[in-house]
Amino acid sequence: MTCTFNHTIVAARDRETSARFFREILEASEAPSWGPFTNVVLDGGVMIQFADLPEDAYPEIQNQHYAFLVDDALFDRALGRIREHGLDHWADPQRTRPGETNTEHGGRGVYFLDPAGHYLEMITQPYL
Template sequence: MSISFNHTIVAAKDAEASARFFIELAEAHPVESWGPFTNVQLDDGVMLQFAEPPIDFPPQHDSFLVDDAHFERIHVRIQDRGIEHWADPQCTRPGETNTEHGGRGIYLLDPARQFIEFITRPYR
């Protein structure tokens, strides 16, 4: 068997809100949850397990590769919901998308204040 990414645990102040964010905005799929986790699954089978830690935690950055049509749907939802977003990780280009690496990209914060990036082309 070759190696592939299976799942990650994401610290969330409100696990349900974070899971709903990915389901509604990015078209992730709700799946059975257990223990301290609220789970969603991406189309490639990777599971995001949201958990509410008892202590404060530093933010993390996660990037998701989507096709152009999926990116456009996400971008429309971001705009329709008035979600603050940027074209760059330094947050100096508010309300924009970037066209770096031969595709489009956008940065935003999820409900747990984790830095999320959606891109249409992988970095090379």
């Protein structure tokens, strides 16, 4: 069997809110949830499991970066929803080009934050 990416657990302040955000913005599919996880699944079967961090154990979420390869049509729809909701977005990870997208690597890209403060990136062409 080859090695493929199957799932990850993403820390959340409110796992239901984070899962809903991914379903709405990125058109992720709802997946069966259990225990401390609220799950969504991306095309290809990769599952993202959102888990609330216990406030007494970890008062702050360590922000992570998650990049998503999307087609042009989903990019347009998702960017439209980001703008419709008035969410901040940037053309660069340093957040020096607010309200813009980029055309690097032969495609388009944009950076934005999820409800827990994780850095999300959408690109239409892979870096490699």
